[in-house]
Amino acid sequence: MKRILWTLFFAVALLALGTAVVAALNLRGEAALPAESQALSQAVPATPELVARGEYLARAGNCMACHTVQGGAPYAGGRGIDTPFGVIHTTNLTPDKATGIGNWSAAEFWRALHNGRSKDGRLLYPAFPYPNYTQVTREDSDAIYAYLQSLPAVAQANRPHALRFPYNTQAALGVWRALFFTPGTFAPEPVQSAEWNRGAYLVNGLGHCAACHTPRNALGASSQAQAFSGGLIPVQNWYAPALNAAAEAGVAHWPVEDVVALLQTGVAPQGSVTGPMAEVVFRSTQYLSDADAQAMAVYLRALPQQAPAASALAKPAAAMLARGAKVYEQHCAQCHGDKGEGKPGAFPALAGNRAVMLQDPTNLVRVVLQGGYLPATAGNPRPHGMPPFMQVLGDEDVAAVSTFVRNAWGNQASAVGTIGVYRARERRGS
Structure with a gap:
């Protein structure tokens, strides 16, 4: 009986110690919020220059992409982010006091970026990339905050996440952060420009x-x-x-x-x-x-380059290459050229194209299935695109033409299997 009691005592002590360690690791690098948290209007004087700078920085961080649903109000949240653990819904960043960040201070906003913690102290999920944003300076955080506070307030309630157990618990998130997240600051390299x-x-x-x-x-x-x-x-x-x-x-x-x-x-x-x-x-x-x-x-x-991986590639089957060549001639050559040379300024060359020859052919298969679309930008306002072939080509033809372009005109890469095409087709909505 005494042995059982001692075993139970040590188990409880070990659990308490582990909990204390996780809690301490989740508080590292986090100072108490200053008094400005109670003085929202005086925290950051929102000059036009600061707001404009914040708008620029918010775009540099691509904040709108996640915090805006298609056809919805900018920054009003609600977009579902699919993860392997379930769906995380982005939050309302407009200054609505009930559903947005209208009651947040600049210090609380900074804590979210730097420490991954919400206004009420909850730990945030890293689908919000605070493991990267932790390096954002306080000055830049304040500018983004000033910009978001200048937006029209949108009353749109935040949607609850749809995560599986135990990923939907703060305890599990606390363990994850203890293992994988440390707040940091950007430190310039003195030897660099x-x-x-x-x-x-x-x-x-x-x-x-x-x-x-x-x-x-x-x-x-x-x-x-x-x-x-x-x-x-x-x-x-x-x-x-x-x-x-x-x-x-x-x-x-x-x-x-x-x-x-x-x-x-x-x-x-x-x-x-x-x-x-x-x-x-x-x-x-x-x-x-x-x-x-x-x-x-x-x-x-200037990134240090990794050594190329050595690999011995098996030559794809002749029948697959022949089938792929016929599909290419019928559907692809008109734009990409008989020899994969492409058309400068319009359609990319496939000969020597490293995107075509990636060890993982996922992107090539998805472009064949779903089409390839460049962004419309000020420097390229009317880009050419590639139509989808999902409804035109079966899995065998997609695998064959993908294998062909990866091994024609001097290209050399592994064959693409039909199972990979099937999986890409099934995940087309992702």
């Missing part, structure tokens, strides 16, 4: 580029050690290619002006954007100032 440091701040903070371009573990956390090494975007089923690999989306060998062009217009001599990145350019990076776009380009070009 001011331009490089500005680019690092934008890419790693407001731009939160690593949120997509970094692989995630089974619990949805990304690793700093693998930052920018590419990863499949959960649920969306698009592959965000590595930004530190020449064979994927690395730009170390590009002229800086071409990187700027890609960010601001969505097209460059070496490639173009589609899928989720097209929305990023459309809603966010096209509005970057020339100086900030160049700073991001300088930083991205």
Whole structure:
């Protein structure tokens, strides 16, 4: 009996210790809110210049993309973000006092960005990318806050999340944060130029580029050690290619002006954007100032490059290549050319196109099925697009033509299987 009591005592003590450690880790880097929390009107003087700067920064952070439903009021929230753990609904950021952030202070808004904690103290889910936004400066946070407070107030109640147990509990979120989140601040590298440091701040903070371009573990956390090494975007089923690999989306060998062009217009001599990145350019990076776009380009070009992975590719079956060649001739050659040369300024070349030859063929398959659409930008207001072939081609033909373009005109990549096409077709709504 005594042994059972001692075992129970140690179990309770261990649980209490674990709870205390998790609680302490969730409070690290978090100071008590200052008195300004009770003086909303005096926290941040909203000058026209500050509001304009906040609008620019909100666009740089692409805040509207998540906090606006299609056809809805800007920043009024309600958009469902699919995750492997369920659906998270974004919140109302307009200054409505009942349903938005009209009763938030600048300090509380800063705490949400920096510490991932809501006004009432609740822990926020990292679908809101505070693991990246934690690097945003207080000055920039105040500017964004001033801009959001200047918007028309929209009375739209926040929708509850639809997460599975135990992911819908604050306890589980607390454990996740204890394991994977540490608040931080941006620290300029003294050996780097001011331009490089500005680019690092934008890419790693407001731009939160690593949120997509970094692989995630089974619990949805990304690793700093693998930052920018590419990863499949959960649920969306698009592959965000590595930004530190020449064979994927690395730009170390590009002229800086071409990187700027890609960010601001969505097209460059070496490639173009589609899928989720097209929305990023459309809603966010096209509005970057020339100086900030160049700073991001300088930083991205300087990323340490990972060594190319060695792989022995098996030659696709001749029958599949022959079938793919016929599909290509019938449906693709008119735009992309008989030899995959494309048409400059209109349709991209497929010969030598690294997006076509990615080790993960997900993006190519989805473009064939759903079509490829560049963003309409000030620098490219009427881009050409590619129609969807979902209703025209069966899984076998999509697999065959994808395999063909990955292995024609000097291209070399693995074959695409019909099972991969089937999965992409089933997830087309993601």
